[in-house]
Amino acid sequence: MNPLLAAGLDLEPVSPVIVALDFATEREALDFASRLDPAQCRLKVGKELFTASGRSLIEALVARGFKVFLDLKFHDIPNTVAHACKIAAELGVWLVDVHASGGRRMMAAAREALEAYSQRPLLIGVTVLTSMEASDLAEIGITIPPEEQVLRLATLTRDSGLDGVVCSAQEASRLKAALGTDFKLVTPGIRLADSAADDQRRVMTPTAAIAAGADYLVIGRPITRAADPLAVLTTINREIALYKDAQQ
Numbered sequence: 001m002n003p004l005l006a007a008g009l010d011l012e013p014v015s016p017v018i019v020a021l022d023f024a025t026e027r028e029a030l031d032f033a034s035r036l037d038p039a040q041c042r043l044k045v046g047k048e049l050f051t052a053s054g055r056s057l058i059e060a061l062v063a064r065g066f067k068v069f070l071d072l073k074f075h076d077i078p079n080t081v082a083h084a085c086k087i088a089a090e091l092g093v094w095l096v097d098v099h100a101s102g103g104r105r106m107m108a109a110a111r112e113a114l115e116a117y118s119q120r121p122l123l124i125g126v127t128v129l130t131s132m133e134a135s136d137l138a139e140i141g142i143t144i145p146p147e148e149q150v151l152r153l154a155t156l157t158r159d160s161g162l163d164g165v166v167c168s169a170q171e172a173s174r175l176k177a178a179l180g181t182d183f184k185l186v187t188p189g190i191r192l193a194d195s196a197a198d199d200q201r202r203v204m205t206p207t208a209a210i211a212a213g214a215d216y217l218v219i220g221r222p223i224t225r226a227a228d229p230l231a232v233l234t235t236i237n238r239e240i241a242l243y244k245d246a247q248q
C-alpha cells in the first residue's frame with residue numbers, strides 16, 4: 001500500500017503527464033525516477049520493464065510516493081484477468097489497464113474483482129492502439145475507421161463499469177461528448193511539434209491533447225530519450241498550466 005495514501009495524504013494536484021518508463025532494467029528506471037518528484041508526473045511501468053523487474057520495482061516506485069500506472073494491458077479469460085487485477089490492487093498502483101477487445105464479461109469481472117478494495121486502482125480499457133491506423137485495422141478484419149472502433153470499444157468499456165479508456169487524443173473530444181466528462185481519457189501517442197512520430201500513428205501535441213479533453217498524457221521517448229528529460233517535462237507541464245490558466 002502506498003504509504004502516502006495509507007496516511008490519508010492526497011497527492012493532488014499532480015501533473016496530468018504520465019512518463020512511460022520504457023527501460024530495459026530496474027536500475028535505469030529507478031535512476032530516472034530519482035530525478036523526478038511525484039508532483040511533476042505519474043509513472044507508467046509497461047511490459048518491457050515489468051518483464052525485467054517484476055513487482056519489486058512497482059513497490060519501490062509506490063513507496064517513493066509516485067502514482068503508478070501498471071500497463072500490462074490484460075487480455076485473457078475473465079477469471080485470469082480478474083485475479084491479475086486483484087494483485088495489481090494489492091501492489092498499490094493508481095491505474096491498471098485491460099484490453100477492451102477482451103469483451104464485456106472480461107471487463108466486468110475485472111471491475112468486480114476490484115470492488116473489495118477501498119482504495120482501488122482506476123480500471124481503464126485499451127481501445128485501438130495509437131500505433132494503429134485504418135490499414136492496420138483492415139488487416140485484422142476491422143473495416144470501420146479507427147475513431148468509430150474507438151467509440152464502439154469505449155462505449156462497451158463504460159457500459160462494463162470501467163473508469164475510462166486509453167485512446168489517442170485525436171478521439172478525445174468525440175469521446176468526451178459521447179461518454180461524459182467523468183469518463184477518463186488516457187492518451188499516449190503524444191508528440192512535441194518537433195519530435196519524431198516513431199512507431200506512433202495517431203499523434204497529438206501535449207497542449208492540443210489537453211484542449212481536446214484528454215485527462216492524462218502518456219509520454220515516453222519524447223521525454224526519456226531527450227538530451228535533458230527534466231527540461232522537456234518542465235516545459236510540457238508549464239505549457240499545460242498556461243493553457244489551463246487561460247481557460248479559467
Ligand SMILES: O=C(O)c1cc(=O)[nH]c(=O)n1[C@@H]1O[C@H](COP(=O)(O)O)[C@@H](O)[C@H]1O
Binds near residue numbers: 022166190198218
Ligand atoms: O497503454 C498504453 O500506455 C499505450 C497504449 C497505446 O495505445 N499506445 C501506446 O503507445 N501506449 C504506451 O504508451 C507509451 C508511449 O511511448 P512513446 O511512444 O515513447 O511516447 C508506450 O509505453 C506504450 O506502451
